[in-house]
Amino acid sequence: MRNREIAELLYETADIMEFQQIEWKPRAYRRAAQNIENFGEDIEKVYEREGKKGLTEIPGVGESIADHIAEYLETGKVEKFEELKGKAPSGTTELMEIRGLGAKKMKKLADELEIKTISDLKDAVSTHRLRRLEGFGEKSEENIARAIENYEKSHSRIPLGKALPLAEEIISALKTELRIRTPDIDLSKIIYTGSLRRLKETIGDIDILAEAKERDAGGMMNAFVSLPEVGQVVSKGKTRSSVIIKEGFGIDLRIVPPESYGAALQYFTGSKEHNIELRNIALREGYKLSEYGLYSKDSGQQVAGRSEEEIYRKLGLKYIAPELRENRGEIKAAAKNALPELVDAEDLRGDLHMHTKYSEGAESLETMIKKAEAMEYEYIAITDHSRSQKIANGMEIETMKAQWKEIEEMSKRFRMKILRSSEVEILKDGSLDYPDEILKELDVVVGAVHSGFAVSEREMTGRIVTALENRHLDILAHPSGRLLGKREAYAVNFGKVFEAAAANGKVMEINCQPSRLDLNDELIFRAKDYGLKFCISTDSHAVSDLTSMRYGLGQARRGWLEKEDVVNTYPYSKLKGVFKKLRD
Incomplete structure (x- = not known):
């Protein structure tokens, strides 16, 4: 599949557009990239079968982006993108990932200090040239130094959301090749191992293990190093081979006999x-x-x-x-025969965090509901953003009431329970973004912090604890606020947060978005000791995101959670006892 390749192209183009201060387009390109990355079918096959019209059926892909994708698939490049790249420094896309560097600051650094790469930026920090630049200062320089360090640490490893589908693709391609070459070989025992099998949030190289008898091992190795995805063969042996695939990641294959x-x-x-x-x-x-x-x-x-x-x-x-x-x-x-009976995918009955076109989602309410019902969920919560989130097209009260009416109509057409909910911003003083008379009409209130991260631990802890003491809040979403490889968790005392949540009967979210995985496994492990309940939610912005449930589920299992710990394993009749506002 070339989906990730095209998604990366669009992400890179969005970064360059943002650097060049082109308005609104970067957001559109990133949304299209995210939907393509999570699209379940090979985009190249869609184009071969249905042409540009098929591409525009992918959420977020309009005619202009479809034209660019078609051009790339046919020629291997997009002329417009090449022109944009030619006008931007070569290291722009890397620099865009350094926390605290927006497009305006990057342009100032390029114009005044000729900083074009991360190496240039590191040199400017080490020689203290950054702090002398207007608009920066000593504190900014220290923050950027930490951001560079975090970037380098995170980019030495592969995020789970990229590594897992990549490993599955390589294994699938290997099996397909082996069916052609050696149709009688047993393909059931080819599996990824290492930290990927343990579902850690990031991994190093991808390791694959296969069982084969000695007579079949050579053919399997030949098939592996000959895969079209392979860019470079580092080494090839009878029992182990190492390659670098075209996306730049290392993959090892080990072959062992059945007895081992x-x-x-x-x-x-x-x-x-x-x-x-x-x-x-x-x-x-x-x-x-x-x-x-x-x-x-x-x-x-x-x-x-x-x-x-x-x-x-x-x-x-x-x-x-x-x-x-x-x-x-x-x-x-x-x-001691005392291991937890870990929560499993079959236990999940619903999803309590998803967005639609009412805020920043890519799909209509009906489209999201249809997909969730096809997944045989018993219930879902529609949680579009609240009004203060202007950048996410947060809902004003009248818009929310219009959504309620549509949910009521949809509830007559679908088997599932459709809960009217919202991802409500926790404001700086800990209050919630809607008045009580609106909050009490919501079936589930999902509270979240999306701004004002740069405060002290005491301030952030107080802000979240105040929200948890609000009788209307039900779930604390992505509790640490981190974005893997891009933004550290904000400073907060989780002991006090967990105490407040337990005292007030609140639920902790495990956000399944591969860029978040928040809470992480260590915090889940800690939170369980406080007697807290959790929900595993996808925070979906498109139907393709609904399949990311497995990433959050992996963190829940790493945190020793059992079925009873996770409220969206409950039947609806029991869930009503958790969220007492729910109506029949």
């Missing part, structure tokens, strides 16, 4: 700390554990290795799900 597959899968899934503890247990029990199998120290005979389950069982442990393997108490719990 389970041991290798356990070993390469990790984490390192979990594996060390497991090997120590093996030694105490008279075994030696490696990626090849579990062996008796006395006889050297292999006693387990074909499956992960038999490795754990032989060591006296219940099977430990990959997401838990971080050495945070899971091994002791497995020894």
Whole structure:
């Protein structure tokens, strides 16, 4: 699929447009890019089948953007974009990702200090030239130094939302190739491993493990290094090969025989700390554990290795799900048969955070409802932005009331319960963005902070705690405010936030957007100790976003959550007890 390739092109163009201070277009290009990135079908095949008209059926893709996509698919470039690039410094798109650098500041840096790349910017910071520039100062220079450091850390790893579909695509392509070359080979045991299998929010390189007999291993390696996605073969061997795909990411394939597959899968899934503890247990029990199998120290005979389950069982442990393997108490719990029964995708009955065209969503209310019903949800909450969020086309009260009427009409046509809700801004003083007489008419109030991040921990904590004490607020959305690789979490005392939420019966959101994953696994783990309930919500802005539920679910599982901890696993009759305002 070329969806990500085209999405990256549009994102880059939006950055350059913003640098050149072209109004409104960057937002339109980013929305189109996001929808293409999450589009379930190969955009190239859509174009081959339906032409430009098919492209315009993708939400956010108008005729102009469709023309550009068609030109790119046919020629490999877009002349208009090439012209724009020629007018902007080469490092513009990287610089745009440094927090605190908007288009105006970047232009000033380029014009007055000839800063065109991150390297130039780092040099200007280290020599303190930035602080002498009008509009910056010492504090700005310190903030930008931290932002550069965070950018470099985050960009040394791949976000889960990019790595997981990429790994799935590569494995699918490999299986397709193997069906042609060796149709009798067993393809059921080709899987990604490492931190990706543990569903960490970011990963390093992508590791793939495959089971094959010796006679089939060479053919499998040949198929892997010959995939059209491969840009460079770093190394090729009988049991391991490394490539760099055209998108710039490294992927390793390891092949092991059937008798070692389970041991290798356990070993390469990790984490390192979990594996060390497991090997120590093996030694105490008279075994030696490696990626090849579990062996008796006395006889050297292999006693387990074909499956992960038999490795754990032989060591006296219940099977430990990959997401838990971080050495945070899971091994002791497995020894006591006290592991949590982790929440699963089949447990989820609804989605409590999504947007429509009433605010900044790309789809109509009806389109979002149809897709959610096709996913067999029992209920959804429509949570368009509140009025102070002008940049997100936040709803004035009259617009909201019009939406209520449409929801009422839709409720007659669809099986699902459609909850009238809103993502209501938590204002700087902790009050909510609508008056009480409006808030009490909402089925669910999702509170969120979208601005005013640069305050002290005391101020932000007070702001959020005040909101949690408001009787109308039900859910705290994306509680840390972070954007992976772009914006750090704001300073807040989560102990006090969790205490206030528990005291007032509020629900913590686990936001599934790959750029957020907020709360993260560590904060979920902490919050559970306060007796809090959670919801796993997609924060969808298009129907394609609804499938991102799996990313938030992964963080919930990493945080040891069970079905009962997550309110959108409840049937509607039970959910009403959580949000007492709900009507039949």
